[in-house]
Amino acid sequence: MNLLSKRIYLFYFSIVAIVISIILLVVPGLPLGIDFTSGSTITYRWEDKNPTQDQISESMEKAGFDTSIIQSMGNKEFFIRTSDLGLNGKEKIDDQLKDLIGELPVTLDVNTVGSSVAENTIRNSIIAVFIASLFVMLYIIYAFRNVEQAYLYAIAAIITLIHDVFVVMGLFILISLFVGSVVNSIFIVGILTVIGYSVNDTIVIFDRIRENLIINKSTEFINVVNMSVRESVTRSLGTSVTTSIVILSMLLFGGQSLRDFLIVLLLGVIIGTYSSIFVASNLLLTWRYGLKK
DSSP, X not given: OOTTTTHHHHHHHHHHHHHHHHHHHHTTXXXXXXXXXXXXXXXXXXXXXXXXXXXXXXXXXHTTOTTOEEEEEETTEEEXXXXXXXXXXXXXXXXXXXXXXXXXXXXXXXXXXXXXXXXXXXXXXXXXXXXXXHHHHHHHHHHTTTSTTHHHHHHHHHHXXXXXXXXXXXXXXXXXXXHOOOBOHHHHHHHHHHHHXXXXXXXXXXXXHHHHHHHOTTSOHHHHHHHHHHHHHHHHHXXXXXXXXXXXXXXXXXXXXXXXXHHHHHHHHHHHHHHHHHTHHHHXXXXXHTTOO
């Protein structure tokens, strides 16, 4: 079975997916949380009453904070992300909570993230992704140093990584329109995890190609690549399915605090599996033969 027989269609499919993702990054754009914009967080605890998230959300809206994110921390504690409280925003929220729930909660913590802190978060996130990509490229060049044109494997892995990050962000934007997910610090952790997973899957395929090139020196390169993909696809799909089941279980039955991270992780596993099989190996063949063969 030739898994790459329709590679030209897969090539164009990936390009279309990246273009659509870039468009979504412009309009409507990533739903940035307060870590990247600025805003305030409040941690409340109730002594007697046991309010619901809907009650707290309604109180926040009446206080004039419509875009709040409320997370239950257990033991009647709630963590709230909202826009900048300003001078008397906290007092307005307290009044609304007392009126609606019937008890003034204990304020455990209040923090406000200014614009300068948000700018530092953005800069540090970009640096983290860049450094991760650089080390990935250097590692692949070293690991495949005995393979002809080893730098092409590194470039293919980086392009595959970029493909995964853009498509995951595009899909995350679409999902956020329905579930209200936002981009925060844990989102960046998720993206870095996706980078690691994507590279791991890609290296598994590339390593099998390297081994088969040594064993089958007289076999044409396209046949070696197809053979390597066939030999690796069961392992890649098995790992992806089992990992996705665990993540999906945590997403369905876990709390709100890890929801956005798990969404990014689930998307990354699915897209990373696709790209390691059909994008990374496709790039190697494209550089060797173009899109004709």
